[in-house]
Each structure stands twice: as C-alpha cells, then as structure tokens.
Amino acid sequence: xxxxLEPNEMIIHLGPQHPMQPGPFRxxxxxxxxxxxxxxxxxGFIHKGIEKILENKTYLQGITIVDRIxxxxxxxxxxxxxxxxxxxxxxxxxxxxKYIRVILxxxxxxxxxxxxxxxxxxxxxxxxxxxxxxxxxxxxxSLIDMVTGARVTHSYLKFGGVRDDLPAGFxxxxxxxxxxxxxxxxxxxxMFHTDRIYRERTVxxxxxxxxVAKSLGVSGPVLRATxxxxxxxKNEPYLVYEDLDFKVCTETAxxxxxxxxxxxxxxxxxxxxxxxxxxxxxNGPLFPENTPYGRRTPVMxxxxxxxxxxxxxxxxxxxxxxxxxxxxxxxxLKVRGPYYPTLQAxxxxxxxxxxxxxxxxxxxxxxxxSEADR
Amino acid sequence: MDVRKIIESLTGTFPEAxxxxxxxxxxxxxxxxxxxxxxxxxxxxxxxxxxxHLCSVCGVDYIKRNxxxxxxxxxxxxxxxxxxxxxxxxxxNPEIESVVSVYWNANWYERETYELFGILFKNHPNLKPLVxxxxxxxxxxxxxxxxxxxNTTAKNLV
Numbered sequence: 001x002x003x004x005l006e007p008n009e010m011i012i013h014l015g016p017q018h019p020m021q022p023g024p025f026r027x028x029x030x031x032x033x034x035x036x037x038x039x040x041x042x043x044g045f046i047h048k049g050i051e052k053i054l055e056n057k058t059y060l061q062g063i064t065i066v067d068r069i070x071x072x073x074x075x076x077x078x079x080x081x082x083x084x085x086x087x088x089x090x091x092x093x094x095x096x097x098k099y100i101r102v103i104l105x106x107x108x109x110x111x112x113x114x115x116x117x118x119x120x121x122x123x124x125x126x127x128x129x130x131x132x133x134x135x136x137x138x139x140x141x142s143l144i145d146m147v148t149g150a151r152v153t154h155s156y157l158k159f160g161g162v163r164d165d166l167p168a169g170f171x172x173x174x175x176x177x178x179x180x181x182x183x184x185x186x187x188x189x190x191m192f193h194t195d196r197i198y199r200e201r202t203v204x205x206x207x208x209x210x211x212v213a214k215s216l217g218v219s220g221p222v223l224r225a226t227x228x229x230x231x232x233x234k235n236e237p238y239l240v241y242e243d244l245d246f247k248v249c250t251e252t253a254x255x256x257x258x259x260x261x262x263x264x265x266x267x268x269x270x271x272x273x274x275x276x277x278x279x280x281x282x283n284g285p286l287f288p289e290n291t292p293y294g295r296r297t298p299v300m301x302x303x304x305x306x307x308x309x310x311x312x313x314x315x316x317x318x319x320x321x322x323x324x325x326x327x328x329x330x331x332x333l334k335v336r337g338p339y340y341p342t343l344q345a346x347x348x349x350x351x352x353x354x355x356x357x358x359x360x361x362x363x364x365x366x367x368x369x370s371e372a373d374r
Numbered sequence: 375m376d377v378r379k380i381i382e383s384l385t386g387t388f389p390e391a392x393x394x395x396x397x398x399x400x401x402x403x404x405x406x407x408x409x410x411x412x413x414x415x416x417x418x419x420x421x422x423x424x425x426x427h428l429c430s431v432c433g434v435d436y437i438k439r440n441x442x443x444x445x446x447x448x449x450x451x452x453x454x455x456x457x458x459x460x461x462x463x464x465x466x467n468p469e470i471e472s473v474v475s476v477y478w479n480a481n482w483y484e485r486e487t488y489e490l491f492g493i494l495f496k497n498h499p500n501l502k503p504l505v506x507x508x509x510x511x512x513x514x515x516x517x518x519x520x521x522x523x524x525n526t527t528a529k530n531l532v
Binding site for chain 2: 047051215219236306310332334340341374
C-alpha cells in the first residue's frame with residue numbers, strides 16, 4: 001500500500017472494527033471510484049499467543065485453552081487436541097464416547113453454520129436473517145448446554161473419552177428440536193431461492209473456480225462450493241464417521257450463493273448424522289477399560305513423539321501438529337486453523353469487484369478472526 | 375496413492391537431499407530434507423505426486439541440539455497422505471528458500487514463522503510481521519530461550 005496513488009484513487013481502511021467483519025482485522029482497500037484495485041489484510045489485533053501458552057500448560061489444562069481458539073467451534077478444537085494426545089498415548093475411546101463426541105460435534109457444526117448464514121445475511125443488509133437463524137441456533141445451544149453444562153466453552157472432552165454421559169431425556173428433547181430445524185432450513189432455502197434482492201447480491205459474486213481455490217489452499221464450504229468433494233470426515237475418517245451414512249455436499253457455481261447453499265445442505269446432512277447416532281448409540285463405558293485414563297485423570301506424562309491430526313471443522317480442515325518430549329507439557333503445538341488460509345485468499349478474490357461486494361464476499365467466507373489470529 | 379510408493383519415489387529422485395524417510399502409518403510419512411533443496415523437493419511433490427495442498431509451515435526450536443527446524447505439512451486434495459517434511463537449520467543463522475513460488479498459501483505461514491522464530495525465508499515476496507506488532511520483531515517469542523513470557527508480552531496492551 002506504500003506506492004503512490006494515481007489521481008482519483010484513494011485508500012479506505014475497513015476495520016479493525018467494522019460491522020461487516022466477523023472479528024477485528026484491517027482490510028486496506030485501494031479504490032478507483034468504487035472498484036477495488038488492491039487489497040491488503042493486517043492481522044494481529046486479537047493475537048492471544050495460544051501456541052506459546054499451550055507450551056506452558058499441562059495437557060489437561062490445554063483442553064481449556066484450545067476452547068478459546070475459536071469460541072464457535074470449541075468442541076471441534078478440543079477433538080483435534082484430544083485426538084492428537086490420544087494418538088501419542090496410544091489409546092482409543094470406547095464406542096459410546098465416540099458416538100457422544102460425534103453428536104456434540106455435529107451439533108457444533110449446525111450452530112456454527114446457522115450463525116454463519118445469519119451473519120452473512122446481516123452483512124448484505126438482510127438483517128432479519130440474523131434473527132431467524134439465531135432463534136434456531138439457541139435451541140441447538142440448549143441441547144449442547146444440556147450435555148456439557150456450558151453454551152460456548154465446554155472443556156468436555158477428556159483423554160480417552162468424555163466427561164459425562166448424555167443426560168436422561170436427551171434423545172426425547174433432541175428429536176423434536178431437529179425436526180423443527182429441518183422445517184426452518186427448508187424455509188431458509190426457499191427464501192434464498194425466491195428473494196430477488198438476495199439473489200442479485202449473491203449469484204455470480206465472488207466466483208472461485210476449483211483450480212483457483214485449490215491453488216489458494218482453501219478448504220471447507222468455500223472449496224466444496226466450487227465442486228471439490230474434500231471433507232476430512234470422508235478422506236481420513238476419525239471417530240465413527242466410517243460407519244455413518246452421509247454425503248459430502250458440493251455445489252458447482254463457486255459464488256456467494258453456492259457457499260451459503262453448501263452450508264444449508266450441510267446442516268441437513270448433520271441432522272441426518274445426528275438421527276443415525278441417536279438410534280445407533282451403544283451402551284457401555286465412557287473411558288477405555290484397563291487404562292489409567294478416566295474422568296479424574298491426574299497429571300500425566302505423554303510418551304515422546306510427534307503427530308499431525310486433522311479433523312473437519314465447520315470452516316474446513318483443522319489440523320494440529322503436536323510434539324511431545326515425554327514431559328507433562330507439549331513441547332510444541334502448531335494449530336493449523338481453517339480460516340487462516342481462507343482469509344489469506346480474500347484479497348485476490350475481491351480485486352476487481354466493487355466495495356459493496358466486499359462485504360458479501362468476506363461474509364460468505366464465514367470467518368472467525370479469533371482462530372486466524374490464535 | 376500408496377504411502378510407500380511416495381517415499382520410494384521421493385528418495386529415488388533426491389537420494390542426497392532426503393534423509394531419514396519413514397512411513398508412520400498408511401496416511402502419514404515423514405522425512406528430513408536438505409535446506410538447500412526444500413523448494414525443489416516441494417516443486418517435485420506438487421508436479422509429480424499430487425501433493426497440491428500445503429497444510430502448514432511451522433517452526434520448532436530444538437534448543438538442546440542448537441537447531442531450528444522448519445516443518446512443512448504437505449497434503450493433497452485427492453489422497454489422504456500427509457507428508458511431514460523437515461529442514462534443520464543452524465540456530466545462529468537460520469535461512470531457507472521460500473516456497474511461496476510453489477504453494478501460494480505459504481505466504482502467511484512463512485511470515486508467521488519468521489516473526490515467531492526468526493527464520494529468514496529468502497525470496498519471500500513480503501517478509502514482514504503478520505500477527506505481532508512491529509516493535510516485537512527480533513524477540514522471537516516462540517523460541518525456547520525467550521524470557522518475556524508471560525510478563526512482558528502484554529506490554530502493548532497497556
């Protein structure tokens with residue numbers, strides 16, 4: 001942005017605090033009239049140094065810290081961290097614990113997508129959309145709250161299992177909630193397909209093709225909207241996703257409309273997964289038998305080694321690289337968040353569009369700056 | 375694509391640059407790469423072995439061995455194998471060729487590794503701090519001998 005400006009060009013700064021942003025980052029736009037000629041992102045406004053903090057906390061304390069990487073998908077972050085540690089320890093959770101984890105992570109995916117869709121509506125001026133989705137999201141959060149005792153940060157997963165069993169009456173409460181959500185998703189779908197203003201703001205805006213998306217390194221709904229069926233749950237199944245029947249939702253257009261459509265379809269798939277889980281969930285222990293790992297595992301040491309574990313976050317591919325030196329604290333933990341590369345791909349995508357579309361494109365990425373900054 | 379074939383192909387093409395190549399499981403492999411050849415090996419992985427997706431680039435400080443390591447996690451959109459490539463660098467003068475010309479999204483990962491570990495990426499298009507403020511440059515906070523945590527790292531907030 002240092003280069004000299006031509007006459008009738010100007011720079012505007014969007015952020016770090018701006019209503020169209022999912023969190024604080026600064027977007028410097030070089031404009032001629034309304035057309036974006038150049039864009040640059042500055043990060044670091046909520047850098048928390050989580051990788052450094054984790055090196056100084058025990059593994060058990062680490063579960064609480066990784067919740068804070070992204071407050072929307074705390075359970076998926078935990079799954080990644082706990083999965084890394086379990087691989088190093090050489091233990092595997094029993095079947096019931098795996099099913100409970102899948103149930104909670106799919107609920108997390110649903111509530112994250114609902115908020116993402118609502119925020120996107122708000123960014124393009126469709127403010128009622130936020131009210132519609134947040135109402136449905138509240139019901140899902142109540143379900144999660146019923147199991148974990150918290151709405152946002154849970155600290156629920158433990159090494160080798162989960163902290164508590166599903167409460168009595170969970171299935172009876174979950175089924176009507178999911179049925180209600182199905183109807184709501186159908187309503188949203190119809191609304192998006194018939195609203196003329198919404199379609200004009202989104203169809204053909206911010207188009208990514210499959211080749212460009214791959215070369216930019218994005219993942220998640222942004223990539224799947226271009227037609228690439230890349231989903232860690234299918235490519236590299238963890239927990240019990242191998243035994244469950246679901247399909248990877250893809251669209252081909254690669255524009256903002258397709259990205260939101262992928263999220264809507266994924267909510268439907270998640271509901272389908274949840275119904276299967278609630279039917280199939282076996283009885284049994286919550287922790288592996290004949291191991292010292294349980295609900296009250298004391299301070300523990302993890303064998304030396306290193307592991308790279310990936311899970312499917314609502315925003316894409318979440319990975320953690322954990323190195324243990326045999327002590328009770330991780331030697332190094334690298335968090336590879338899904339939104340970091342997606343945010344990096346924003347400037348090439350908005351160059352050539354107008355300022356009004358910047359909000360639409362940035363919103364359709366469904367961001368979480370907290371996780372990009374870590 | 376079979377993970378053993380990938381390792382065979384890699385060690386066959388670069389017999390001198392690749393060392394300690396090993397298969398961890400059906401979907402994980404790791405190898406050390408000579409720091410001069412890192413970019414070339416990445417180019418080969420991308421062109422010939424379908425490794426078209428860079429998961430991450432990160433640094434690790436092995437202070438007891440007096441070495442820094444740059445770790446590349448390279449994956450693919452088509453097969454589930456993740457290859458962990460490591461390049462060992464001397465701790466007093468860590469320099470390595472940037473891979474931005476091969477993997478576009480290495481840009482931010484290398485900037486972050488630079489500001490947190492002080493690893494210099496040669497021929498990087500825009501090597502400047504990303505998540506840290508400019509005045510923390512040179513403190514390399516993720517190195518193991520960094521003394522400022524947790525007392526001085528919050529100084530910019532006051």
